[in-house]
Amino acid sequence: MKINGVGVAVCPMHVEQVDSTFIMHNPVTGKVIMLNRTASLIWDIIVDHSEKKSDICTRDFVTRVVKMFDTEDLKEGEVQEDVEGVIAAFFGAGLLRME
């Protein structure tokens, strides 16, 4: 799949979900990562697109996050920053890698 035109692969993880939180275990490093609500949504979107082999861009994530919180207080610019930050964190934590 591609995020913003860049080829990305989802790294194999053991994933569990409790309520709206994803809990990921990297079987190679042994690390466990607990995603907050926003990060869980973004991860869910990525996995969905990865399985369908379809591409996605930041705009799509922003739309879904704004819809989830359903409040007028959210500024799209800030949400975009947060989304980009979360995706960068996914790469840093070894959940995603470049293809």
Add this chain to the structure above:
Amino acid sequence: MRGQSLSMHIFGEYIFDPDRLVFYRSNLDAETIAQIHTHIGVDNDYESVRKMLNAHDASEIRIRPGALKRAGICLTNNCNFRCNYCSASSLEGNVESIRIEDVLVFISDVMKRWTVNKLIAKSDDPLSLYFTGGGEPTYDWGMFQQAVMGIKQKAKDNSIPLSLGITTNGLLDTPKTEFIAAQFESVMVSYDGMPTIQNKNRCSTRSLHTSETVKETIRALLKENLQLTVRTTIWQDDFHHMKDMADHVFGSFGDTVEWSILPVVPAGRALKRASKVRDRLKGQDFLEHYLETVAYARHKYGYVSINSPIFQGDITSVYCGAISAFCSCPWLLPDKTIITCIESCAQKTVIGRVHDGRVEYFDKCQDPIFKMYQEKFDECKHCVAYRFCKGGCPVRHLTNRESPTEMGDWECATIQNYWAHVLVGALKGERSLGWCVVPVELCGVERADVLSLTRTE
């Protein structure tokens, strides 16, 4: 001695080496002892645990519960009993009352941490949740029922296996007993051994006499498929009634019930009485009465399960996990704070809270329980009971330190005498309260008569 952390102890012609859990003849020369030490390594993680404990500053400790297997909920501090030894001095009229939403937020966080444990340890053991503490968990029945059903639904929604436990005063009608039987895996009912003692110690606000109703609850629960414990809290000057209590407990409830006997801790409501009659209380020998009662009951009823929580049954690295360094079982209180130990009253360690729909664990806090634990871990290492006690309950030490009753020494002496009794019995070749000795053959070491202390059950 090289590698020796703990003190040796002499039992007649033998030395007990707690680092290796072996006995050998006390008249051996130094060379033979050195050979024994070479053959049998130190089986004691004292140094590594000590290092880990001392890496923390208890006045400013960072607490982050990690993976969890259990947690506890105290729904209310209100109680419909007025037990004369209640360490929490529970009454009614406490306005603090947690909301169901807050309970479920806490449980959601616990379930996430259980899942972490599941992923790391590859363990599918159920998440254990306990309802106890403060006052009576079932005091506000509607809230209790909602909490239980809400937790069960959340566990079902997230496919998390659950095991519920409760400690109750047992003043329950049939529908309530049936609900608990249907929803819980383990129940501890407080019942003080026999009607006269129960009615003397544990009166309710509506009726002075609670014995018959509580016994009915126990009988009803015995018919169900759950783990049932009858907990008897006993004043020191009632120890001489223990055999009569055994007859009443096993006679009324049968030989499958587990009977747990706990001497009164002089705290809360017990303090007033304990202060007045402390000399009389201190003079009582719990161990002697307890051992006689165990022998008496097993002779009369066959193998029955009798225990006391003041005697830890096994070798342990630490006394318990309810200190902030481990935080193995966080507790949610009615004021929405989260603490490390439900037995702590005046000296709680608050590690977090439920606030604004979320669980917040504080970055740092003071932990007086942990501080006491660190002190006792070092201070007690020369004691014969150390491998089994590791300094004992820090909350009870804190309580006793501030109490004018001087019962702290009494409890320590009781535990020491218990383990000395176990070791002497095992050395005589007996199966001694779950322990025995097994001869050890060491190549090249003769006439050392080395005996290894081993668990029998």
